[in-house]
Amino acid sequence: MIRDPNFQYxxxxxxxxxxxxxxxxxxxxxxxxxxxxxxxxxxFWKTKSxxxxxxxxxxxxxxxxxxxxxxxxxxxxxxxxxxxxxxxIVMGHLEVIADRHSLNxxxxxxxxxxxxxxxxxFAGAKVFGAVMDFLLLIILSGVALAIIKRxxxxxxxxxxxxxxxxxxxxxxxxxxxxxxxxLLAESLSAAYYHNGSFMSNTLGEWFIQNVRxxxxxxLSWWLYSCSLGFFFIALPFSRYMHIPTExxxxxxxxxxxxxxxxxxxxxxxxxxxxxxxxxxxxxxQLYEAGVSxxxxxxxxxxxxxxxxxxxxxxxxxxxxxxQEACPVHINLNDLRTALRIxxxxxxxxxxxxxxxxxxxxxxxxxxxxxxxHLTPQIxxxxxxxxxxxxxxxxxxxxxxSICCGAPLxxxxxxxxxxxxxxxxxxxxxxxxxxxxxxxxxxxxxxFREDYVLPGISIKFHAVxxxxxxxxxxxxxxxxxxxxxxxDPCALGRGSKIYDQPRYVIDSYSQRIRxxxxxxxxxxxxxxxxxxxxxxxxxxxxxxxxxxYFARFKPNALIxxxxxxxxxxxxxxxxxxxxxxxxxxxxxxxxVNEQKKxxxxxxxxxx
Amino acid sequence: xxxxxxxxxxxxGLEVSRLLLQEGFPVTLIEKSSHLGxxxxxxxxxxxxxxxxxxILKNYTSLPGNADLQLLLNTEIEKIDFSSRPYTLFxxxxxxxxxxxxxxxxxxxxxxxxxxxxxxYGIYDGVITSVxxxxxxxxxxxxxxxxxxxxxxxxxxxxxxxxxxxxxxxxSRLCCITAIKQAIETKKLLPQAEIFCFYIDLRMYGLTxxxxxxxxxxxxxxxxxxxxxxxxxxxxxxxxxxKAEDTLIGRPLKMMTDMLVLMVGMEASNFSKQFAYHNxxxxxxxxxxxxxxxFNARGKSQKEGIYFAGTSIGPMSVAETIEHAxxxxxxTISYLKxxxx
Numbered sequence: 046m047i048r049d050p051n052f053q054y055x056x057x058x059x060x061x062x063x064x065x066x067x068x069x070x071x072x073x074x075x076x077x078x079x080x081x082x083x084x085x086x087x088x089f090w091k092t093k094s095x096x097x098x099x100x101x102x103x104x105x106x107x108x109x110x111x112x113x114x115x116x117x118x119x120x121x122x123x124x125x126x127x128x129x130x131x132x133x134i135v136m137g138h139l140e141v142i143a144d145r146h147s148l149n150x151x152x153x154x155x156x157x158x159x160x161x162x163x164x165x166x167f168a169g170a171k172v173f174g175a176v177m178d179f180l181l182l183i184i185l186s187g188v189a190l191a192i193i194k195r196x197x198x199x200x201x202x203x204x205x206x207x208x209x210x211x212x213x214x215x216x217x218x219x220x221x222x223x224x225x226x227x228l229l230a231e232s233l234s235a236a237y238y239h240n241g242s243f244m245s246n247t248l249g250e251w252f253i254q255n256v257r258x259x260x261x262x263x264l265s266w267w268l269y270s271c272s273l274g275f276f277f278i279a280l281p282f283s284r285y286m287h288i289p290t291e292x293x294x295x296x297x298x299x300x301x302x303x304x305x306x307x308x309x310x311x312x313x314x315x316x317x318x319x320x321x322x323x324x325x326x327x328x329x330q331l332y333e334a335g336v337s338x339x340x341x342x343x344x345x346x347x348x349x350x351x352x353x354x355x356x357x358x359x360x361x362x363x364x365x366x367x368q369e370a371c372p373v374h375i376n377l378n379d380l381r382t383a384l385r386i387x388x389x390x391x392x393x394x395x396x397x398x399x400x401x402x403x404x405x406x407x408x409x410x411x412x413x414x415x416x417x418h419l420t421p422q423i424x425x426x427x428x429x430x431x432x433x434x435x436x437x438x439x440x441x442x443x444x445x446s447i448c449c450g451a452p453l454x455x456x457x458x459x460x461x462x463x464x465x466x467x468x469x470x471x472x473x474x475x476x477x478x479x480x481x482x483x484x485x486x487x488x489x490x491x492f493r494e495d496y497v498l499p500g501i502s503i504k505f506h507a508v509x510x511x512x513x514x515x516x517x518x519x520x521x522x523x524x525x526x527x528x529x530x531x532d533p534c535a536l537g538r539g540s541k542i543y544d545q546p547r548y549v550i551d552s553y554s555q556r557i558r559x560x561x562x563x564x565x566x567x568x569x570x571x572x573x574x575x576x577x578x579x580x581x582x583x584x585x586x587x588x589x590x591x592x593y594f595a596r597f598k599p600n601a602l603i604x605x606x607x608x609x610x611x612x613x614x615x616x617x618x619x620x621x622x623x624x625x626x627x628x629x630x631x632x633x634x635x636v637n638e639q640k641k642x643x644x645x646x647x648x649x650x651x
Numbered sequence: 652x653x654x655x656x657x658x659x660x661x662x663x664g665l666e667v668s669r670l671l672l673q674e675g676f677p678v679t680l681i682e683k684s685s686h687l688g689x690x691x692x693x694x695x696x697x698x699x700x701x702x703x704x705x706x707i708l709k710n711y712t713s714l715p716g717n718a719d720l721q722l723l724l725n726t727e728i729e730k731i732d733f734s735s736r737p738y739t740l741f742x743x744x745x746x747x748x749x750x751x752x753x754x755x756x757x758x759x760x761x762x763x764x765x766x767x768x769x770x771x772y773g774i775y776d777g778v779i780t781s782v783x784x785x786x787x788x789x790x791x792x793x794x795x796x797x798x799x800x801x802x803x804x805x806x807x808x809x810x811x812x813x814x815x816x817x818x819x820x821x822x823s824r825l826c827c828i829t830a831i832k833q834a835i836e837t838k839k840l841l842p843q844a845e846i847f848c849f850y851i852d853l854r855m856y857g858l859t860x861x862x863x864x865x866x867x868x869x870x871x872x873x874x875x876x877x878x879x880x881x882x883x884x885x886x887x888x889x890x891x892x893x894k895a896e897d898t899l900i901g902r903p904l905k906m907m908t909d910m911l912v913l914m915v916g917m918e919a920s921n922f923s924k925q926f927a928y929h930n931x932x933x934x935x936x937x938x939x940x941x942x943x944x945x946f947n948a949r950g951k952s953q954k955e956g957i958y959f960a961g962t963s964i965g966p967m968s969v970a971e972t973i974e975h976a977x978x979x980x981x982x983t984i985s986y987l988k989x990x991x992x
Contacts, residue, residue, distance in 0.1 A: 418882055419769040580815045615766055615818045 052267045053153045055274030060153075063277040067289050070281070074293070077310035082302045089300035098299035102292050107131050111372035115324060119201050122194065123322070125187030126220075127288070133180045140165075140173040156273070159231045159245075160266055163238040174242035181231075182244055184224050192221065205326040207342055210350065213321075216283035219276035226272050230265040233258055284346075290317035291373055304379035306459055308387045315375045319345045325367035325377075330568055334585035336360065336578065341367040341377045348384065356577070358384055362586075363455060363574025365538035369564045378539075381574075382455060389457030396461070399447050399468040407439030410478045412469075412492075414442065414449055414485035416607035423607055426629035427484055427506065433632050434518055439476060447472075451491035455574050466495055473498055482509050484625055486536035486606045487573055493540065505536065507546040507605045507624050514552050519628065520635040521552045526600035528554040528627075531590075531613070532566035533606030546605050546624055553631045557597045567593060569604075571612040591616040603627055652677060653987045656740055656748055658728050659756035661689025662969060663961025665711040666976035667754050667983070668720065674984055677719040679748060681740075683727045683922070687711065689758055690962075693782045695789035697969055698825075698832040699859045707969060727922070733931070733954060752983055755940060755952070756960040756976070757926065759917040762811025762819070770810065770913055771883035777891045778883060778911045780810075781829060788836045793910075797889055801844055801909035804837060805893060806830045807880045808850040812916030821937050823916035823966045827854050830914045831867050838871040846873045847906070849880055849895055857968075878904065883911060917966040932957070939965045950979035958983055 078086065089095065104110045107128045113120025137155040142148060144167045154161055165174070198206045209217065228245065235241030235249030236258045252258055280286060294314050302311055325341045326332060332340065344357040361381060368377040411431065417423050431438045447469055450462035473481060481498065483489040484506040492503050504512075513519040530550050536542050543563045550556050561567055570586030594602055595618050604610050605624045613621045622630075655671055657664045660682030668678050686692075694704050715722055726746070732739040737749040764772035764780050771778045776796035787793045795801050808830055812823040827850065834846050853875070855861045867873040878896045885891055891911055897904045919938030926932070933953055935941040940963050943951040950958050960979040961972040985991035 418884075421771055421774050421882075421884065422768060425774060580820075584818065611768065611816075614768070615816070617763075617766070 052263065052270045053157060054270070055267075056153055056156065056270040056277075057274075059274030059277030063280055066281050071293060074310045074314055078302070079305075079309065082297075082300075082311065085302055086297065086300045089296075094299045094301075098296045101295045101299065105295065105373065106288070106292050109372070111374070112322060112324070115370065115372060116202060118190070119194075119203070119322070119324075122187050122190040122201075123320075125183050126191070129180055129184040129187060133177065133184065136173065136176055136180060140170075140177065143167055143169060143173065157266065157270070159234040159240055163234070163240055165240055171242070174240070178242040178244040181224060181228060185228065188221055188224050203323065203327060205323060205332065207321045207323040207326070207346075210283075210346070212279055212282040213284050216276055216279035216285050219272045219279060220285070222272040223269070223276060226265065226269040230269045233262050233265050237262070284319070284321045286317050287320040287373070290314055291320070294318040294373070294375075298374070304376040304383065306379075306383055306386055306454075308383045312380055312383055315380060316345050316348060318373050318375055320373060321346065322372060324370050324372060328366045328370035330364070330366065330570070330586045330589065331360075331362070331578070331582060333589055334570075334582040336582045339578075341371070341375075344381070345375075354384070354388070358388060359576035360578045361574055362534075362568055362570070362572035362578065362583075364534040364568035364572050366534075366565070366568060369538050382457075385455070385457030386459045387457075391460045392453075392458055394461060396464045396468075398445075399465065401445050402447055402468065402472055403445055404472060404475055405439045405441075407437060407476050407478050409436055409438045409480045409482060410441050410473060410476060411438050411482045411484075412441045412449070412488060413446075414483065414488040414607075415446070415452075416487065416611070417484045418442075418446065420607040420610055420623070423484055423610070423623045423625050426623065426625040429629040429632060430510070430519070430625065433636075434513060438482075439478070441472065441476075449485075449488040449491045450495060451487045452573050454491065454495065456576055462495070466491075470496055470498065473501065480504055480509075482506055484607070484623070486533045486540065486542075487608065490535045490539045505540070505542060505545075505605070507536075507549055508542065510549045510624065510628050511545040514549060520631060522631050522635050522638075523555075524553050524627070524631060524634060526554050527598075528556050528601050528603045529559065529594050529597055529599040529619075530556055530562070531569070531594070531602055531604040531609060532563055533604060533609045534566075534568055534572055536605055537566055538564055546603075549624055549628065550603050553627050554601075554603075556603075557599055559594075559597070561593065569606075569609040569612040571608055573608070587612055587616055591618055594619060601627075653751040654737060654749060655679065655752045655754065655983065655987070656681065656750035657754045657756060657960075658740075659689065659758055659961075659963070660684075660687040660722075660724075661756060661758045661961065661972075662691050662707060662711075663758065663963070663972050663976040663979075664689075664754070664756035665714060666973050667756060667960050667980045668714060669711060670977060670980035671983065672714070672717050672719050675719075676984070676987065677721070679721040679723065679750070680714075681723045681726050681728060681742070681748075683725070685725055687715070687724075690761075691969060693761075694785050696832070696836065698828045699857055699863050701832070701836075704969075707973075728926070736956075738956070750956075752956040752958065752987060754958045754960050754979060754983060755926075755932075755963050757920055757922050757963045759939075759962040759966065760920040762817070762915040762918050764810055764913045764915050766817050767810055767814075767913070769882040770807065770880060770911070771885070771891070772913055775883060775885045775889075775891060775911075777885070777889060777909060778913065780913050780915045781806075781826070781833060782915065784833050784837075784912045788833060788840070791840060793837060793840055795889075795909050799909070800841055803845040803847070803906075803908045804834075804841075804910045804912060805847045805849060805906070805908045806834055806912045806914060808848065808853075808914050809879070810913040810915050811918065813851060819916060819918065819937070821966070822854060824854065824856070825966060825968055826914035826916055828857065828860050828863065830912075831860075831863055831873075833912065834873045835863070835867055835871050838873060846871070847908070848873060848875045849878055850875060851879060852877070876904070917962065920963075923963055935965075937965070939963065950975060950982050956986060958986075 109120050109123035112123050141150055141155045141158055144165055194201050231241055231245045232248035232252055235245040236253040321342050323342060329340045339357040339360040347354045347357055363378050365378050413424050448465050450465040453462035481501055481503050489505045528550055530547055567590040570583045602613055602619045602621045603624055610621050610623050655676055656679045657668055658681050660680055668680050671678050688708055691704050697704055727743040728740050729743050730741045737751045740748045761782060808826055811817055811819055830848055834848055838846055855864050876897055878898045881894045883891055883893050891908050893906050893908060895904050924938050933941045940959050942949045942959055942964050958979045960976040
């Protein structure tokens with residue numbers, strides 16, 4: 046009994062619109078990629094990375110394993126919806142193929158199979174029916190969780206969930222309705238023909254006894270089709286655009302395409318890949334400090350909606366905690382920097398002072414950077430260490446120093462930063478040095494990412510110190526105090542250096558292990574990224590981080606960043622030392638002991 | 652008879668004690684150190700007229716002999732039990748003292764200049780604080796760490812005050828005029844020396860402060876540079892190089908100096924912060940005790956019978972501290988006589 050063959054149109058229109066939109070979108074994105082990125086992408090298809098991309102697409106796009114690892118319940122919610130729906134589509138088509146022994150049927154046939162096929166009597170029809178009912182049940186459990194999450198997010202262990210826009214609301218409502226409506230339509234079919242399985246047949250029985258099924262039968266299929274149609278039309282304008290975009294992003298990422306300092310189509314793809322799951326909200330320390338509009342999910346949303354982003358763009362410390370937490374692996378720090386560059390007017394400063402810089406020949410260069418100059422104890426300690434090692438080191442910015450360029454870059458001043466980078470590059474290359482040592486991780490990150498220094502090994506001081514200890518050139522000595530190591534943002538999350546500073550600290554003290562460390566380390570509250578963040582918010586971040594450390598009652602907080610040191614020191618609860626200061630103390634202690642031993646030996650001899 | 656406990660033996664605590672004893676109230680005065688006087692002992696001469704600080708302390712020399720005064724030196728109060736009246740105070744050595752009224756005169760502490768690491772205090776020998784400078788002035792002997800008479804000295808205002816980067820956004824009020832006082836005294840001792848003051852702006856709020864400032868320029872040839880210090884470094888011969896910005900000319904400035912004097916600001920004492928934390932008295936956002944209001948109850952706390960005197964509520968000069976102590980003494984007397992609560 047097929048009474049009304051027209052109800053599939055809303056679905057058809059929606060699907061055709063969506064696919065047309067996506068094809069055009071992807072083509073436009075591809076066209077706007079740079080020449081080299083296009084070459085990378087073409088070459089990529091000949092490499093094994095394709096398999097990795099497919100694996101990641103399944104793992105993250107369908108199974109949502111990254112979310113699963115961070116929050117199992119939330120992961121299940123995403124997985125049941127995405128993977129469940131995917132399987133429903135695949136199984137639906139297999140069911141039709143099994144029934145008709147042919148591939149020749151309209152693509153919407155499988156979607157409304159229970160309507161078109163009242164009497165499935167092929168071999169395995171019952172198994173297919175049961176599987177389809179089971180998959181629908183799984184998806185419905187996901188929908189139920191999604192609704193619960195909107196009402197009571199605490200059940201998910203989440204403190205916050207995202208705010209929604211109008212199109213998001215339409216898409217969200219249609220998405221939530223699709224599956225209950227499908228169940229309703231299929232159950233009503235089952236009521237007539239008993240062509241369902243354990244769930245739809247049972248519900249069908251109930252309907253036949255309690256409801257006039259013929260009155261709502263067609264309507265139910267119309268509503269199901271409409272909900273699908275609405276969802277597909279709303280999708281490109283809502284957060285659900287992340288579903289197709291994320292797959293594109295995964296493939297481009299595996300093709301080796303890197304984020305740039307300017308806003309390009311790769312940046313745009315990353316922006317659309319944000320599913321607004323809200324995991325970044327809980328990772329952001331600024332939320333606790335009362336700032337609730339700079340978080341990555343909102344910042345990306347503001348850009349997508351062409352809203353004013355000044356605050357959210359320049360009010361973030363760029364500590365990278367959200368990037369680390371992001372289950373989609375969006376390069377949030379780079380997106381923000383690229384947009385800052387796009388949003389800033391270039392400065393007209395001449396940078397004449399760079400012409401006065403001094404040139405020297407050396408094997409090793411030490412570049413202190415402005416923040417080390419403002420924490421002279423670190424500078425002193427570095428000099429003590431170099432003296433002890435007896436290395437010939439050129440202290441490049443001892444006088445007439447040139448900035449590394451990082452503060453300008455973070456403020457969006459690409460051209461100005463480039464001038465400084467160029468001058469520093471000239472000086473370093475002309476020195477003939479093989480090693481460049483830095484004691485500020487912000488400088489270190491800039492030198493690694495924004496400089497091209499062929500033949501020169503760029504080393505962070507903690508890495509250098511670790512090498513020296515391993516080679517036995519620096520003493521191992523226990524200074525007898527309990528320490529905590531704080532991972533600076535630019536060093537840890539920013540440069541992925543976690544272990545070497547720990548080895549150095551372990552050589553000199555008893556280090557307390559923390560839960561919030563390495564990639565999950567707290568931010569000190571004073572990163573250079575925070576251009577227009579109120580001081581109260583920064584202080585709150587510092588205070589909370591220090592309160593966390595204070596619970597472990599260490600004798601000293603060791604960090605490897607002059608800015609972190611300065612920031613934490615003003616809290617005054619725990620003495621703060623740079624890793625270089627700790628090492629210099631160890632050297633002093635060692636030298637004193639040596640002297641004592643010499644004296645004692647002399648006493649015995651005399 | 653009502654019992655009064657005064658915590659803190661600086662000039663505020665001494666002045667309150669003096670007045671209460673004069674009115675016939677027995678007083679217990681608690682001081683954490685081994686001697687009375689407190690922070691005023693850090694200063695040889697007081698602005699604006701160079702009065703020796705001993706003259707102020709002279710007013711209190713007869714106090715320890717007073718039979719109504721119970722003086723507890725080397726004693727710190729750790730906790731106060733506010734749950735029942737009279738209140739009970741517990742000291743660090745386990746003594747319990749009961750009190751109908753408590754006057755908190757716990758004063759201030761100077762800003763730890765090492766926190767402003769870029770200025771080089773504790774790193775370069777030539778960098779000293781205003782307290783250390785005052786000691787040299789008292790001894791009439793100003794020398795660099797390597798024993799020479801300095802030819803150039805720079806005074807840096809607002810160290811640890813009006814500086815969000817060290818967490819203190821308030822003005823300590825006294826450093827400007829103290830710098831001018833010390834600059835003049837230094838010039839008197841070393842007429843050949845060049846003296847510079849680096850300031851944000853000069854807050855000459857006292858009636859005669861402005862004259863002193865003009866005199867410093869006209870008669871003593873002290874030079875004033877508007878601009879904050881950015882960093883200090885040291886040369887091989889231990890002389891210092893300071894970098895600053897002259898904000899009137901709008902240019903960066905680099906200068907060699909033999910000595911750098913940091914005008915350290917006033918901070919709530921650690922005691923105040925911890926005391927408030929452990930005992931539930933309210934502190935303001937800057938760490939000092941918070942009086943009931945800023946107008947007619949600057950000496951009163953939120954708790955009945957608990958009063959504040961002197962710099963425990965914020966930076967004050969010696970004269971203001973004594974006035975505040977007198978006002979608090981009057982409030983306390985009225986309260987004890989049942990005329991006020």
